[in-house]
Amino acid sequence: MNxxxxxxxxxxFAIRADRVSRHYRMGDALIRAVDQISLEVRPGxxxxxxxxxxxxxxxxxxxxxxxxxxxxxxxxxxxRDLATMTSEELATHRNQTIGIVFxxxxxxxxxxxxxxxxxxxxxxxxxxxERPARVKEALDRVGLGARAKHRPTELSxxxxxxxxxxxxxxxxxxxxxxxxxxxxxxxKTGDEIxxxxxxxxxxxxxxGRTIVMVTHERALAERYADRIVTxxxxxxSREERLR
Amino acid sequence: xxxxxxxxxxxxxxxxxxxxxxxxxLGIAVGVASLVALLSLxxxxxxxxxxxxxxxGLFDTVSVRPRQNTPFGQPGxxxxxxxxxxxxxxxxxxxxxxxxxxxxxxxxxxxxxxxRFTAEARHEPNTQLxxxxxxxxxxxxSGTLDGxxxxxxxxxxxxxxxxxxxxxxxxxxxGQAPASLLGQQITLRFxxxxxxxxxxxxxxxxxxxxxxxxxxxAMGFSIVPSEKxxxxxxxxxxxxxxxxxxxxxxxxxxxxxxVAEKLQVVQGSDLRDVSREGAAVGMRYAALNxxxxxxxxVAQLETSIAHMGFTAFSLIDVTRNLRTFFAIFDLFLGxxxxxxxxxxxxxxxxxLVMAILERRREIGVLKALGAANRDVRQLFFVExxxxxxxxxxxxxxxxxxxxxxxxxxxxxxxxxxxxxSPNIWSVPWWLVLGAIGFAVAVSLVSGIYPAxxxxxxxxxxxxxxx
Numbered sequence: 001m002n003x004x005x006x007x008x009x010x011x012x013f014a015i016r017a018d019r020v021s022r023h024y025r026m027g028d029a030l031i032r033a034v035d036q037i038s039l040e041v042r043p044g045x046x047x048x049x050x051x052x053x054x055x056x057x058x059x060x061x062x063x064x065x066x067x068x069x070x071x072x073x074x075x076x077x078x079x080r081d082l083a084t085m086t087s088e089e090l091a092t093h094r095n096q097t098i099g100i101v102f103x104x105x106x107x108x109x110x111x112x113x114x115x116x117x118x119x120x121x122x123x124x125x126x127x128x129x130e131r132p133a134r135v136k137e138a139l140d141r142v143g144l145g146a147r148a149k150h151r152p153t154e155l156s157x158x159x160x161x162x163x164x165x166x167x168x169x170x171x172x173x174x175x176x177x178x179x180x181x182x183x184x185x186x187x188k189t190g191d192e193i194x195x196x197x198x199x200x201x202x203x204x205x206x207x208g209r210t211i212v213m214v215t216h217e218r219a220l221a222e223r224y225a226d227r228i229v230t231x232x233x234x235x236x237s238r239e240e241r242l243r
Numbered sequence: 244x245x246x247x248x249x250x251x252x253x254x255x256x257x258x259x260x261x262x263x264x265x266x267x268x269l270g271i272a273v274g275v276a277s278l279v280a281l282l283s284l285x286x287x288x289x290x291x292x293x294x295x296x297x298x299x300g301l302f303d304t305v306s307v308r309p310r311q312n313t314p315f316g317q318p319g320x321x322x323x324x325x326x327x328x329x330x331x332x333x334x335x336x337x338x339x340x341x342x343x344x345x346x347x348x349x350x351x352x353x354x355x356x357x358x359r360f361t362a363e364a365r366h367e368p369n370t371q372l373x374x375x376x377x378x379x380x381x382x383x384x385s386g387t388l389d390g391x392x393x394x395x396x397x398x399x400x401x402x403x404x405x406x407x408x409x410x411x412x413x414x415x416x417x418g419q420a421p422a423s424l425l426g427q428q429i430t431l432r433f434x435x436x437x438x439x440x441x442x443x444x445x446x447x448x449x450x451x452x453x454x455x456x457x458x459x460x461a462m463g464f465s466i467v468p469s470e471k472x473x474x475x476x477x478x479x480x481x482x483x484x485x486x487x488x489x490x491x492x493x494x495x496x497x498x499x500x501x502v503a504e505k506l507q508v509v510q511g512s513d514l515r516d517v518s519r520e521g522a523a524v525g526m527r528y529a530a531l532n533x534x535x536x537x538x539x540x541v542a543q544l545e546t547s548i549a550h551m552g553f554t555a556f557s558l559i560d561v562t563r564n565l566r567t568f569f570a571i572f573d574l575f576l577g578x579x580x581x582x583x584x585x586x587x588x589x590x591x592x593x594x595l596v597m598a599i600l601e602r603r604r605e606i607g608v609l610k611a612l613g614a615a616n617r618d619v620r621q622l623f624f625v626e627x628x629x630x631x632x633x634x635x636x637x638x639x640x641x642x643x644x645x646x647x648x649x650x651x652x653x654x655x656x657x658x659x660x661x662x663x664s665p666n667i668w669s670v671p672w673w674l675v676l677g678a679i680g681f682a683v684a685v686s687l688v689s690g691i692y693p694a695x696x697x698x699x700x701x702x703x704x705x706x707x708x709x
Contacts, residue, residue, distance in 0.1 A: 067611060067702045088615050095613020106608045106706065110259050122248040123613040167612070 013076065014175055014210035015041040015064050020073035020083075021234075022059050033059040035234035036073065043174070044208040046201045048221035051231035057214045058179055060231065064212060065100055065177050066090040077175065095123050099168030101197075103180035105160040107152040113139060113163045114148040120171045138166040142196060158189035165196060176200060178213040182220065190220070198224050244618045246625075253625040260598065267587075267594040268634045274584030275638020275682045279674060280645040281576040287646075287669040289569040302538040306357070306556045307345060307531040307548055310334035335552035337528045345533055348547050350540035355379040357530035358503040360510055362433035364496060366414040366424070373410055375431060376494035377503030381534065393425045393477035399501045404429055405477035410495035421478045428472050431496070434509040435469035466509050473498060584682065587634070588689040591627055595693030598626070599700075606697055607705025616698040623694035624687060631686025635679035642678070643670050 022034040034056045041047050049057040062068040063075050066082050075082050078097055085093065094100070099120075107116045117135045126134065139145045142162035144155075152160050161181060168176060178197060182190030201211045201224075215221050221228045222242060230238040244252075257264045335341060346354045358377035363370055382388060383395040388405075396403045406414070406429070411421035414429065510529050533548070533555075535541045541559050548555040599606070606619055646668045654664035 062703050065611070067706075088617070091610070091613050091615035091618075094611060100611050102611075102706070106604070106611070108605055108608060110255070119609070120612045122252075123244055123609070123618065125245055125248075128247070171613075 012042070013040045014043045014045065014078065015039075015212065016076040017060070017063070018074045018076070020060075020063060020070045020075045022056075022063060022068060023071040032234045034063065034070070037231075037234075037236055038073075039229060039236065041210060041212060043210055044201075046198070046211045046224060046226045047213070048225035048228045049212065049214045049231060050216065050218060050221050050228050051237075052216060055231040056234040057231045059234075061177055061179050061212060061214050064175075065098055066093045067100075091123075095120055096171060097173055098175045098177055099171065099173040101161070101164050101168050101176065101178040101181045103183035105152070105157075105164045105184070107160055107163055107167070109152050112149050112151055113144060113155070113166075116152070116163060117167045117170050120167060124171055134170055138170040139163070141169070142166045156189070157185050158192055161185060161189075161193050162196060165193070165200075169200065173209070175210045175212070178211065180214055180216070182215070182217070194220060194224050244614070244621065249618075249621050249625045250629070252622055253629055256598070256602070256622075256626055257629060260594075260601075263594055263597070264630060267590045268630050268637065270587035270590040271584065271631060271634025271682055271686065272637035272641055274581075274587035274685075275635050275678050276641035276645055277583040278577065278580030278681070279639050279642025279670065279678050280649070281580040282573060282674055282678075283642065283646045283668050283670045284649065285569065285573040285576045286671060286674065287667045289565075289573070290669050291665050291667055292565060292569075302559075303535045303541060304557060305533040305535060305541060305544055305548065307337065307533055308529070308554045308556070309337045310552065310554050333552055337531060337553060341551070341553070342528065342531060344551065345531065345548060348544060350536040350544060352534045352536055353379065353381055354534075355381075355500055355532050356504065356528045357532050358500060358508065358510070359494065360433055360508040362431045362496075362508075364410070364414060365430040365432065366427065369414050369416070371410060371413050371495070373431075373495040375433070375496045375498065375503070375508075377500035378405065378497040379500045379532075388477070388479060390480040391477050392422045392480075393475070395477060396499045397476065399499050401476075401499055402471070402473050402502060403476040403498065404431075404473040405479060405497040406475055407479050407495045407497075411475075411478045424475045424478055427475050429475055429496075430470055430472050431498075432468060432470045433506065434466050436464040436507045436509050437467045438464055469506070471506065581681075584685055588685045591630060591686050591689035592693060594630075595623055595627060595690055596696070598623075599693055599697045603700065603705050603708040606700050607702045607708065610700070610702035611706060619700070620694040620698035623697050624690050627686045627690025627694070628683055631683040632679065634686070635682030638682060639670075639675050639678050646670060 017037050017039040019036045019038050020034060021032070021036050024031040024033060037056075037060060039060075049060060051057045059068065063070055063082070064077065066077070066085070070083050073083075077093060080093075082090065082093065107113075108119070111119075114132075114135050117138050118131055121131045121134055136145060136148070139148055142165050144159060144162055144166065147155060147159065147163075152163065155163065161184075165181075176197070181197065182193050185193060197211060197213070200209055202208070213221070213225065218228075226241070226243045228238075228240045228242065229236055230240075342354050342356075345351065356377075360375055362373055362375045364373040364375075378396075380396075380399055388395065391405070393405075396405070406421075406424060408421045411424045412419075415421065415424060533544065535544050538559070541557050545555040545557055545559070606614075609619060609622075650666070650668040653667060657664040
């Protein structure tokens with residue numbers, strides 16, 4: 001799975017959802033978590049998916065990540081339809097095209113930070129000699145270069161989320177997907193994390209990566225995102241361009 | 244993911260649940276140990292029997308007799324189907340010409356006449372009836388005299404004896420060690436042929452077919468008692484110490500073959516040949532022992548000899564049946580030994596299924612970071628394989644130790660019974676490698692279900708798992 005950095009989108013969109021749906025069946029009831037949503041995300045755009053709990057924003061993010069498959073419609077990332085990809089291709093997509101940051105960090109507690117950050121490189125079959133420099137670069141970037149040998153349990157919540165961001169970026173993906181990245185943090189630490197994510201997004205500071213962030217905090221979305229898409233009952237209820 | 248990374252992650256995972264994984268590995272080790280202990284016992288017993296048969300010279304020796312003189316009293320004794328050439332080739336006299344012809348066959352090392360007779364052995368004050376056999380010089384280097392106390396004959400014409408251990412005990416006074424017979428003299432009393440005075444020309448013409456030997460051609464012989472004194476130079480191990488048989492002609496006393504031939508001893512075949520019609524002129528043999536270059540050449544040699552008009556006999560079939568018996572015996576031992584390993588394999592399944600439940604979230608993270616189903620499956624396979632490998636290695640060591648204990652206990656028990664203890668236990672290299680390989684294979688098979696289950700986990704569900 002050793003592939004070069006993801007190429008830019010050929011169709012002009014980093015991500016495009018075309019009447020994408022994700023329905024679940026619970027007993028006799030059909031849950032329409034995501035229902036016929038069409039959405040485009042331009043390369044280098046910072047999109048905030050806003051909505052109440054159960055609105056379908058995390059489900060939509062999972063569809064973009066290739067962690068879940070749509071029940072209908074199509075969803076494209078970098079020009080390729082995720083719905084038609086094999087599980088192997090989806091794995092490559094998750095490893096190479098996107099980086100994911102979760103609300104609960106999802107670091108493996110029995111590994112040190114550098115081992116956690118090295119995981120995507122292992123999966124990408126990056127040659128072993130190249131890995132230490134890549135890991136150090138990623139950890140230095142989030143300000144955790146000195147904590148490389150520490151385990152997640154020895155770090156604060158903010159540090160853990162920074163480590164998770166380093167892990168998401170170590171394979172140099174063009175798209176960063178963040179699911180409530182500040183949800184488990186206090187407001188000050190949350191601001192630090194958002195500044196870090198904004199730095200990754202803004203071309204004058206970072207590399208201009210596309211960012212899709214799920215949040216339920218409007219203030220946070222308004223402060224950092226270029227565009228806010230509000231979801232309600234599995235559909236888009238409102239769309240606001242801020243920048 | 245590359246194998247090195249898989250192995251590293253697997254080893255880390257195994258270390259994390261050290262106690263549980265150690266117990267599972269110990270279960271595999273116990274299974275492998277039982278397998279190794281039982282099979283090493285089977286192999287050891289097989290080797291013990293093979294050693295005994297080899298010591299008796301049965302692997303590479305073919306006994307050749309005139310067709311009338313089969314060991315079973317009927318034509319084509321021994322391997323009847325292959326060797327009974329009656330009806331195809333007429334029977335022949337086993338004479339010097341035949342001996343030379345047999346010696347010229349491919350893969351024949353030597354051809355020696357079989358000289359066996361019953362004699363009375365006297366070592367004052369004891370007297371024993373004993374089977375005496377001539378022994379060829381090649382027996383010294385053929386391994387048939389393993390454990391010999393003393394030495395081999397000083398020369399082909401030396402008037403010396405090698406006495407079988409049990410016979411040595413009987414010729415000595417009670418309490419004396421067999422080795423004390425070395426250097427002492429034993430008198431053998433036996434029935435010898437004595438040539439009859441030359442008959443008249445007319446009588447000779449009337450009875451031309453009475454001759455049976457070179458000295459008695461056309462004259463006949465009388466049987467007279469004869470005695471000769473020999474010096475004991477060697478004593479073979481007693482049968483209760485794993486020794487016993489020496490050469491295809493197992494006997495109580497051995498003397499150099501050349502000396503035995505010169506004794507002009509009466510053998511059973513002499514009396515039969517006296518009454519036989521059409522006897523040829525020259526030396527005739529009751530039997531010849533033909534040594535082949537290897538046991539593998541024996542079957543072909545037997546066939547060739549049978550087609551020359553003789554009865555050829557070897558215990559190749561007996562050993563073949565023996566191998567079949569031990570193959571079945573080892574199979575049963577292997578099955579019983581494998582039962583413990585089968586139980587241990589359930590432990591692997593249980594451990595890995597538990598690991599999936601515990602590491603559900605971790606699997607989800609791995610998938611979110613780009614692990615394919617194949618990577619997750621391989622990770623669990625490697626974990627199962629590592630447990631199998633470790634269990635196999637420890638199991639072989641444990642099985643070896645159990646075998647040593649069994650061997651030690653058997654030795655102590657047999658010694659207390661006044662018996663020598665043969666080695667009944669052997670762990671050949673193929674058993675070591677086979678047991679480890681089997682443990683790994685069983686572990687991998689056990690890992691199929693958990694690995695598939697882990698690979699199929701829905702990453703979204705797995706990431707939600709608390």
